[in-house]
Structures are given as structure tokens and as C-alpha cells.
Amino acid sequence: MSKTAATLPIARTWRDIPQQVKPRAMSREGKRRSTLRGLRLVGGLAALAILGTAAWEVVAVLQPAGATAPLPAARALPIGDNLELVTDGVLDRAWLRRTLALPASATLANIEPATLRLRVLTGGQVLAAEIVRHFPQTLSVHIAERTPVARIMAESGAGAPQEFLVARDGVVFAGQGFDPEMVKTLPWLDGVSPTPGGPGKALIAGMEEAASFLADASLYSRDLYRTWKVVSLARLASDGQIEVRTDAGTRIIFRPKDGNLYSQVARLDSVLDKVAGVVPADKIRKIDLSFENRALVAIDQPTPPPPTPGHKAAKPAHSASTPSELPPPPAPALQFKIYP
Amino acid sequence: MNPKHTFIGAVDIGTSKVTVLVGEYTGDALAIVGCGETSSRGVVKGSIADYKAASECTHAALEEAERRAGERIDCVYLAQSGGHLEGFYNEAAVNVKAADNMIDKNDIRTVCDLAMAKQLPTGRMVVHHIRRPFRVDGRLVPTSPEHLVGQRLEVGYWTVHGQEQRLADMIHVIRGCNLEVRELALSSLASGHMVTTAEERQNGVLAIDLGAGTTDFVLYRDGVAYLTGVIPIGGAHLTNDLGIGLRLTENQAEKLKLRFGRALVQTRDRGDKVWLDGNYAIGDRQFPRLAIEQITAARTWELLEVVKKKLGANFSPDTCAAGVVLTGGAAKLPALAECAAKVFGVSAHLGEAPSWVSEALREPGYHTALGLLYYGIRSQTERAAAAPKRGSLFRGISRLFATS
Numbered sequence: 001m002s003k004t005a006a007t008l009p010i011a012r013t014w015r016d017i018p019q020q021v022k023p024r025a026m027s028r029e030g031k032r033r034s035t036l037r038g039l040r041l042v043g044g045l046a047a048l049a050i051l052g053t054a055a056w057e058v059v060a061v062l063q064p065a066g067a068t069a070p071l072p073a074a075r076a077l078p079i080g081d082n083l084e085l086v087t088d089g090v091l092d093r094a095w096l097r098r099t100l101a102l103p104a105s106a107t108l109a110n111i112e113p114a115t116l117r118l119r120v121l122t123g124g125q126v127l128a129a130e131i132v133r134h135f136p137q138t139l140s141v142h143i144a145e146r147t148p149v150a151r152i153m154a155e156s157g158a159g160a161p162q163e164f165l166v167a168r169d170g171v172v173f174a175g176q177g178f179d180p181e182m183v184k185t186l187p188w189l190d191g192v193s194p195t196p197g198g199p200g201k202a203l204i205a206g207m208e209e210a211a212s213f214l215a216d217a218s219l220y221s222r223d224l225y226r227t228w229k230v231v232s233l234a235r236l237a238s239d240g241q242i243e244v245r246t247d248a249g250t251r252i253i254f255r256p257k258d259g260n261l262y263s264q265v266a267r268l269d270s271v272l273d274k275v276a277g278v279v280p281a282d283k284i285r286k287i288d289l290s291f292e293n294r295a296l297v298a299i300d301q302p303t304p305p306p307p308t309p310g311h312k313a314a315k316p317a318h319s320a321s322t323p324s325e326l327p328p329p330p331a332p333a334l335q336f337k338i339y340p
Numbered sequence: 341m342n343p344k345h346t347f348i349g350a351v352d353i354g355t356s357k358v359t360v361l362v363g364e365y366t367g368d369a370l371a372i373v374g375c376g377e378t379s380s381r382g383v384v385k386g387s388i389a390d391y392k393a394a395s396e397c398t399h400a401a402l403e404e405a406e407r408r409a410g411e412r413i414d415c416v417y418l419a420q421s422g423g424h425l426e427g428f429y430n431e432a433a434v435n436v437k438a439a440d441n442m443i444d445k446n447d448i449r450t451v452c453d454l455a456m457a458k459q460l461p462t463g464r465m466v467v468h469h470i471r472r473p474f475r476v477d478g479r480l481v482p483t484s485p486e487h488l489v490g491q492r493l494e495v496g497y498w499t500v501h502g503q504e505q506r507l508a509d510m511i512h513v514i515r516g517c518n519l520e521v522r523e524l525a526l527s528s529l530a531s532g533h534m535v536t537t538a539e540e541r542q543n544g545v546l547a548i549d550l551g552a553g554t555t556d557f558v559l560y561r562d563g564v565a566y567l568t569g570v571i572p573i574g575g576a577h578l579t580n581d582l583g584i585g586l587r588l589t590e591n592q593a594e595k596l597k598l599r600f601g602r603a604l605v606q607t608r609d610r611g612d613k614v615w616l617d618g619n620y621a622i623g624d625r626q627f628p629r630l631a632i633e634q635i636t637a638a639r640t641w642e643l644l645e646v647v648k649k650k651l652g653a654n655f656s657p658d659t660c661a662a663g664v665v666l667t668g669g670a671a672k673l674p675a676l677a678e679c680a681a682k683v684f685g686v687s688a689h690l691g692e693a694p695s696w697v698s699e700a701l702r703e704p705g706y707h708t709a710l711g712l713l714y715y716g717i718r719s720q721t722e723r724a725a726a727a728p729k730r731g732s733l734f735r736g737i738s739r740l741f742a743t744s
Contacts (some may be wrong), residue, residue: 009458011501013466014524017508023516033412033518121706 016237077137079106084138089145090177091125096141108133124173124200148175149211150231152189156199164199170207174199185226187214191234206236213242213256220265241290248281255290271295347400349413349515350712352527355553355576356669358398360675361407361709362413365717372701373407376401385553385572386422388509399517415522416514417716419530419708420467421554423572424503430458430484431496441489443476448486448493452690455497465507467524468500470565482563500526500568524714527708528556528568534711535691536560545662546655547649547691547709550670552576554613555646561659571643575670578639585635586627592616600629601636603679640673644683655684663687690701
């Protein structure tokens with residue numbers, strides 16, 4: 001037998017005729033049957049669903065009560081010292097513990113993250129905060145801190161004036177954890193008062209502009225900037241001027257609104273260089289850089305010697321009788337020089 | 341309804357009428373619970389000629405049967421007839437593989453596959469593979485040859501095939517009613533199975549189903565169907581001949597055929613005349629009885645001769661001891677059995693349904709539908725037995741969503 005089953009010819013049978021028929025080709029009776037079949041299918045599924053639900057209910061009823069009780073809740077563990085602080089600044093876990101002031105029995109389940117977040121934000125040093133609960137008992141606090149750009153003496157409540165720090169956005173805050181040496185390098189603000197509200201809420205108007213001015217100035221000439229002790233914003237709003245007082249007592253007037261701060265700093269440097277050999281630094285009273293392309297420098301003149309007691313001028317009773325008897329006018333205290 | 345019960349519709353779409361029987365099958369018993377019958381339209385010589393008309397009358401019969409049964413039919417066994425059906429015989433033989441020459445299942449499967457493997461022309465489809473008895477070294481084995489000892493195993497299949505479009509038309513008529521055709525059976529096999537006994541089939545019997553448009557026949561030998569055939573000539577041709585010969589309309593000729601037609605000429609008196617209607621109304625006509633009998637007898641004789649010619653050498657009085665059994669609507673023609681006996685040279689008689697069939701269904705016109713039910717169930721059971729078993733749960737779910 002040479003033929004195998006695989007090579008045998010296969011004749012098609014009547015069972016190969018497809019029996020699918022489209023509904024439109026059906027007679028009225030056929031459509032009725034089709035509808036009934038669909039209903040029967042739906043009914044069968046519904047019956048199965050009902051039976052399944054009933055079986056579920058029966059099993060639930062027959063099960064012992066303990067078996068259907070909900071699982072016991074995980075034991076609530078106190079947070080205790082499991083505080084985690086993630087910051088970009090100087091605040092530490094001690095500050096966090098003080099600020100949150102969590103009771104010893106506090107657990108992650110019974111704390112209010114929103115309330116704790118408000119506590120963290122109070123004081124103004126924290127710009128943004130996020131409280132995250134890591135079960136079972138770790139509380140994680142992520143904060144972003146403000147960086148001070150100046151200092152200010154202000155009264156908090158009825159107490160004596162005290163030192164506060166001012167951030168770039170004008171927020172006044174107490175400033176905790178900062179290095180004192182770094183704080184000492186910050187200039188004092190003058191000529192401006194914070195809005196009421198206390199630390200964290202009080203604001204310094206125009207601080208954004210002043211902060212930009214200080215940052216640029218320190219960038220352009222770090223040595224000059226180190227001599228600046230007080231920055232007055234008194235005339236910033238009205239005249240657009242910022243007055244700086246150096247540790248030598250010199251008042252320097254800037255006009256940063258002109259947009260040529262670099263030029264002003266350069267002129268200041270040039271003026272100081274020119275007068276360095278002529279006038280002692282403590283004799284320079286004022287340098288006004290608010291004029292365009294020039295600087296007005298006011299220098300203290302040496303004090304004239306006091307008049308001798310026998311001098312005619314010492315007779316004031318008759319000093320106004322005749323002009324010839326008037327004393328000579330005093331020498332001017334200031335000498336102005338204009339440097340182009 | 342018991343979920344184990346299946347309601348099967350046996351549909352016989354004939355040229356003159358559509359018959360539907362509803363059987364309730366319980367797995368081990370079958371009960372006929374409904375019957376529907378309508379005049380056929382759109383069917384010519386057993387094939388669908390007008391789909392819409394054929395669908396309408398078939399669906400009407402189905403509805404009537406369902407209404408009488410009071411149940412919905414689950415699936416349909418469909419009788420198939422028509423001149424497009426043909427058959428051929430193919431046989432194969434294998435040498436038994438086992439060293440001890442004991443035939444096993446593989447040998448049987450191989451020889452059966454070889455015998456059934458026959459390429460059909462384009463557009464033809466197999467309707468039946470009817471297996472003839474096995475032969476082991478030339479020895480006839482009526483049952484399975486498994487575990488018998490022999491060197492050569494032979495088997496032959498009588499393959500009935502038909503035109504694909506005609507088969508599809510029949511199936512689509514049923515599908516138009518959204519019913520599945522579960523089995524397709526040759527009309528001759530269905531009716532032959534009903535009107536012959538197992539003993540007759542074993543001894544050899546020829547069953548002829550004379551329908552209106554076709555004549556189906558099956559020759560049984562050794563207990564199995566040996567040969568089948570369909571001739572596109574039926575009782576309607578007798579009517580047509582009468583109409584032409586006596587110049588009558590179809591209805592008038594049909595009336596004369598039913599009242600006075602005979603398969604053998606009996607009348608000797610040439611002057612013996614019969615009335616068309618017999619009510620002496622105006623227009624009523626007289627016809628010579630002899631002429632009517634001569635026309636019907638000539639055509640019947642010719643029809644049976646065609647059957648005999650088709651059988652050829654396969655039929656001989658020696659191999660057909662049980663004679664000829666006649667059934668079908670046209671078998672009611674008087675003297676048909678005597679005519680068949682003369683033509684075939686063997687005894688002939690009209691087929692009768694088994695005694696357990698109710699009186700209402702004993703008419704020859706129902707034999708095909710009745711046999712269809714039994715033949716379909718038997719073949720389906722045989723196929724289910726050969727198929728792998730599925731789990732009971734799956735079967736239960738399948739039954740739940742079974743199409744109605």
C-alpha cells in the first residue's frame with residue numbers, strides 16, 4: 001500500500017456548507033427564533049448570576065461569625081522620634097520636633113498632616129512643606145527654606161526691637177540655625193518698615209528690587225559690597241534711589257531703576273580710586289551716583305580753627321550794626337566735586 | 341421540559357408536499373409528538389426552484405408541527421432527494437500489519453479511509469458514505485473485523501454525492517427559519533429503513549419510494565444499503581401524461597389519476613367510460629377507463645423499468661430474496677405491487693410502517709419523514725459514540741445555552 005493517510009484526497013461533504021444566515025435572510029419565524037434565542041441566552045446568564053449571588057450569600061451566612069469579621073487593624077505605633085526631615089536649608093530635626101510639638105502618643109493615624117504643615121510654615125523661614133506618612137510610624141517632612149538677603153531691626157509685638165532676617169520675597173522671619181558669621185555679613189535695612197503681622201507674615205515693600213540690587217552689586221564688586229553696612233530703601237519708592245552706608249560712614253546713592261547698576265558700581269570704584277590718595281575714606285560724606293554718567297562726591301573740609309577771644313567778631317552786641325563789622329562767612333563744610 | 345429531551349424535526353421537502361414530523365428523543369426512545377404538512381411550492385423534481393415559495397411553505401409546515409407538538413424544534417433532520425444525486429462504489433484493501441495477522445483498529449481505519457478517499461468533481465459534495473460489509477481474505481464479515489485473524493482486509497463504500505448548490509439551497513431554506521440542520525439523509529434511505537425489516541435487508545430487498553417528482557430507490561444486501569439511486573420521474577409524470585393524452589388540465593388529470601389510474605390494465609371493455617367529476621354538472625366529461633389505465637400503466641411500467649435498468653447487474657432475483665417494497669405517495673396507485681413484481685421478477689408489496697406507528701402516520705407519504713427520524717438518530721448516535729467524550733458539566737452548560 002503506497003498511499004498514506006496524509007496524501008489521501010479529501011472530498012467535501014454537505015457538512016462543509018456554511019449554515020450561518022443573516023437575520024435579513026430569515027423568515028418571520030426565523031427572526032422570532034433568533035430573538036428567543038437571544039432572550040434565552042440573556043436569561044441563562046441572568047440565572048447564572050442570580051445563582052452565583054445566592055450561593056455567595058448562603059456561604060456568607062453559613063460561615064462562622066469570626067471568619068467574616070474584618071481583619072484587625074494594624075497596631076497603631078507612636079511616631080515618637082521617627083521624624084524624618086528633608087530640607088535644602090539649615091533647619092534641623094530639633095527644630096522640627098519643637099515646631100510639630102507632637103504628643104508622645106501621636107500616631108500616624110491620628111495626626112492631621114494639614115495642621116502639621118501649617119505649623120511648619122509658621123514663622124516664615126519655610127517656603128514650602130510637604131508632610132508624608134510612612135506607615136507604620138515614620139513621619140517624613142520635606143521643606144524648602146527661604147534664604148536671607150538682609151537684616152532688619154523691628155519690633156515683634158510689644159517687646160523691644162530685635163533683629164530679623166529678610167528674604168528675597170520680602171518676608172521677615174526670625175532666622176533659626178543660620179551661621180552667625182554669615183548673618184553678620186548681611187546689610188541692615190533702613191528707611192522702611194515691615195507690614196504688620198509679625199514674623200512669617202510681615203513683608204518689606206520693594207524687597208525684590210533691593211535683593212536684586214544687592215545680589216548684582218555683590219557680584220560686580222565683592223570688596224565694595226563688604227563695606228556696606230546699611231541699605232536704605234526710604235527713597236526707593238519715590239525716587240527710585242537706594243542709599244547705602246558704608247562702614248566708614250559714607251553715603252552712596254544708587255539709582256538701580258536706570259538699569260545701569262554695573263556702570264554705577266564702576267563709577268563708584270573709579271571715584272574711590274581717585275580720591276583714595278587725596279581724601280581719607282572717612283572724610284567722604286556722600287557719593288551720589290544717581291546722575292547719569294557722573295558722580296557727585298561730598299567731602300568733609302577740615303574744620304576751621306576757632307576764633308580767638310580778642311577778635312572783633314566776638315562782640316555780638318554790635319555785630320549787626322554795620323556790615324563792615326560782620327564776621328567773615330564760615331568755610332563750607334562740604335566740598336563738592338563732580339567726576340565726569 | 342426535561343433537559344435531556346430533544347425535539348427533532350424531520351423535514352421532507354417534496355415536490356407535491358412538505359412534511360414535518362416532530363420527534364421527542366429522550367436518549368433511548370423516540371416519540372412522535374407533532375406533525376405538519378403543507379402543499380409544496382417552488383420545488384421541482386426534488387430541488388428548490390423558487391427559494392421564497394419553498395421557504396414559505398416549509399416554514400409553515402414547521403410552525404404547524406411545532407404548534408401541534410406544543411414544543412419548539414431544537415434541530416432538523418432533512419431528507420434529500422433530486423436528480424442531481426448520484427453514487428459510485430469504491431473499495432480498498434490492506435494487508436494486515438500485525439505479525440500474528442490479527443486485525444486491529446488501525447487496519448480498519450486505514451482501509452476505511454482508503455475506500456472513502458475519492459476526489460469528487462468540482463461542485464460536488466458527499467452526502468453519504470455507505471459502508472458495505474468487510475471482507476477478510478474474501479470472507480464476508482457483517483460486523484466489525486477487529487480481532488479477527490486474516491491477511492487481507494477489504495471494504496467498499498457506496499458514496500452518494502450531490503450538487504453543492506442544490507444541497508445548500510435545501511439547507512438554507514431550513515436556516516431561514518433559524519434552525520440547525522443536524523443531519524442530511526437520502527430520502528430512499530430514510531423511507532427504505534422504515535418500510536423494510538432487518539431480516540429483509542439481510543436477505544436482500546429493493547425499496548422504491550415513488551414520490552411526485554422523483555423516484556428514489558435503495559437496494560439492501562447483507563443488511564446494509566448496497567446501492568441507491570434517484571430517478572427524476574414520479575407520480576407527477578403520470579398526471580402530466582394523462583393531461584397530454586386526454587387533453588386535461590393538471591388538476592383534472594390528477595383527479596382522474598387518483599380515482600381511476602392503475603399500474604396494470606385491468607379493464608377489458610373499451611366502452612367503459614368514467615366521468616371526470618361525476619356530478620353531472622355542465623362541462624363534466626366522460627373518458628374511457630381503458631385509456632386512463634393504459635396511460636398510467638405504461639408510464640408506471642416504464643418508470644420501474646428505468647429503476648431496473650439503473651440497478652443493472654447489481655439486482656437479480658437471487659440476491660433480492662425479500663423482493664421489492666414500494667412506498668411513497670405514488671405507491672398508492674392500484675396494482676403497483678403486481679406491476680413491480682412483473683418488472684423485477686420478484687415478489688413485491690406495498691411498504692407498511694411498523695405496528696407501533698400511529699394510524700394517522702401510516703400513510704406512505706409519511707414514511708420518509710418517519711424513517712428520517714430513526715435514520716438520523718441512529719447515525720447521530722454512531723457519530724457521537726465515535727467522537728471523544730466531553731465532561732458532563734460542559735455538556736450541561738452547552739445544553740443550557742443550546743439554540744432553541
